[in-house]
Amino acid sequence: MKKLATNAIHAGKVKDKNFATSSPGIQPSVTYLLPPDIGFGEGKDQDGGAESPWLYQRWDSPNASQLEARVAALEGAEAAVAFASGMAAATGLMLHLLKHGDHLLIADTCYVGVAEFVRSKLPALGIDVSLVNTADNTAVAAAMTPRTKLVWLETPSNPILRLADIAAIAEIAHAGGALLAVDSTFATPVGTRPLELGADFVMHSLTKYLCGHGDAMGGIIAGKRQAMLALREDSLIHQGAVISPFNAWLINRGIETLPIRMAQHERNALAVAQFLARHPSVTRVIYPGLDSFPQRELALRQMRNMSGMLTFAVKDGPALARRMTERFKVFHYAVSLGHSRSLVVYVPTASIQASSFQHQSHALAQYRDWAGDGIFRTSIGLEDADDLIADLEQVLN
Helix, strand or coil: CCCHHHHHHHCCCCCCCCCCCCCCCCCCCCECCCCCCCCCCCCHHHHCCCCCCCCECCCCCHHHHHHHHHHHHHHCCCEEEEECCHHHHHHHHHHHHCCCCCEEEEECCCCHHHHHHHHHHHHHCCCEEEEECCCCHHHHHHHCCCCEEEEEEECCCCCCCCCCCHHHHHHHHHHCCCEEEEECCCCHHHHCCHHHHCCCEEEEECCCCCCCCCCCCCEEEEECHHHHHHHHHHHHHHHCCCCCHHHHHHHHHHHCCHHHHHHHHHHHHHHHHHHHHHCCCEEEEECCCCCCCCCHHHHHHHCCCCCCEEEEEECCHHHHHHHHHHHCCCCEECCCCCCCCCEEEEEEHHHHHHHHHCCCHHHHHHHHHHHCCEEEEEECCCCCHHHHHHHHHHHHC
16 A cells, blocks of 8 residues: 555546546547447446446546545545535535435534534424534433434534544444444544544535635535445536536645645744734643644544644633734635645634524533633644744734
């Protein structure tokens, strides 16, 4: 088995039979010429064989196929299915696995789009949803029911970076007859490989670290081959959220530098976190790489790279947010994360209450233990750490 850095560059490459190119090209064709012995519906998507022909871009494409093979190699998966966005990947897997009468157990702190989807759309389809603090294994076990078909984790979670013990929860889920899916967007395959810890599926918003440059949107699910073939037919082909060849090509190019980028993200994030922890205006810093991180032991056990995400709080968050928009010289005050440039945005707890928790007062109280009235979700980029610290210092002072 090749090492991660080698797979990031070489996995999934298909030799172009017409041009001896070292770098893969973009193949934007929607449809493909079929050989005479292949009928309609007998294309590459049906058997997944490397030599079977392409058929139609909604089924598969050379650029998407290469992306899928590369991410599968990084995650130690048998196969993967790429989608047009992270939300398309998440909702595609849920709608594929869950039906009327089933029960979903999901982290109560997760990406807001997923939180809104499971709270509003799934119950309308007759699917019960329980939002649980997945940092508490006892709470996860207590929330399992005979109808639980899927447990969904996000670790580190968005936006407070709370971790879930993947190996322990995999045992809980499987003992109850459920499957386990892990959104590992913040960790990336460089930091954590959930399938090695017992998960059945790993999901990424490719838009973030795997792309790395903030210029292409995509999502992906990786797992066992037969499960991925079923997911492709049910959710990708029928729902149609297909990644474009150009976006797949851009993300493939980004993945080639993922290991070295994540090393720099981690170095910069630790330096910034240490600066913030010393600053008198900062009331709290949350970063898995700090000894003060509430789940430090789990972080060391489960994460090989602590990523570039950190959060911090001050006494008057809205006032600091206004200064950031007016005075930043290096940071961008903007949403999203995992880009080469550093991004920060203020996340008021009241907004999280409206989108994720609503009437779940106990869960909101646990969130407040980490976030207070609001936190600055900070994606540390690849700039010089001294410049990032100077930029933060001049808005904090």
